Amino acid sequence: MNVLSYLRNPANWSGSGEIPTLLLQHLAYTASAVLLAAVVAVPAGILIGRSGRRSTLVTGLSTGVRAIPSLGLLFLAVMLLGTGTANIVVVLAVLAVPPILTAVAAGVSGADREAVGAARAMGMTDLQVLARVQWPLALPLVVSGLRSATVQVVATATVAAFASGGGLGRLLTDGQQQDDYPQMFAGAVLVAGLAVVADLALGGLGWCATRRARPRSTPAAAPAFAPA
């Protein structure tokens, strides 16, 4: 048995083949879930970050969500709401909110006090301080939050295939049903590759953001977040 046989078969890669279709589906799930999560988490994170009451609430939230097995949440949601794509995306987004929220709150509240004070002294309004000082300074952390969220969603979208049939996880479910290990192995390699590429790409973006925010310092380390 050659484990690479599925990956090596050109028919699986051609325009209408399984791999491109599933890869695009996976990317679409991931992008829409992260975007949806960001729309909720960025404003909420800014509010929490500016209120100065972030630490207990935010650490509690991230531990709480980390404790939830994504398999259980996903299957429960699908069982209650049905297998529609929208339902899957919403569950994925729910899991992506905490890393983004935590990072935005930490970034905004951690922005250099002297810079914020100087901006106020120059006569900036609250909104201007946020947009021109706190947000650019928070950006490296925001990107690292998006990075954790994206990696998490790529992983959980794989699990989603066991409930809905879409995305690269489909290679795992089909391979399992047909007792076709090379197909499962192909799914594993592609999902892992996608996660690593997403991690590297957002890591690069974070590096650029750090260079802009603090030209002479080293990039901030991404906070650890669990894979699913």
Add this chain to the structure above:
Amino acid sequence: MSLDWSWLRGNAGEIGLLLGQHAVLAVLPVLAAVLIALPLGLAVLRAGRAGAVVLAVLGLVHSIPALALLVALPLLLGTRMLDPLNVAVALTVYSVAVLVRSVADGLRSVPESVRESASAAGFSPFRRLVRVEVPLAMPVLFAGLRVVTVSNIALVSVAALVGSGALGQLIERGYRSQFSTPLVVGLVLSVALALLADAVLLLLHRGTLPWTRARRA
């Protein structure tokens, strides 16, 4: 949706067994990872640039989805996919990836002045490491331990899709038969176990490192 209590009573024995299995499958990898991460973290810190490369690679390893690792591992280990060893090895890999950074960050956080004072007080390099640097690095290490333990407990379930997943088997079985009771029981027990483990580690942290409590208050 309401719980079927008679199912719960009828299967209490099996549920208890799976709960125990879940705890062991999640916690043993953490212990193994501590033993690996302590020397590796120290080496990373001493190695300078090479150490930074190791940390970056571990970061990428950590980003690999668990399902992918669980499918690929039997090939490397020569095990069958149903073997619990796959799950244990996968979770050990993730735990090491996080804890090496915790160990390195923790040791790096020890102030140079403290290290020099210890040397001046006659500590040999090894005794200084064990008696001064490691204890002072413990708060950071505990933070990493809590992250790793909680996420391992949540991750065990996903293994039910391709192998042995303890409480995840209840979740999967419930979904497959469209019977919500086992699903909810598996989900709730897994979350409860994770929060309990987190609380235990927090108490252990407070109990063994009383000086960190004074600083926080």
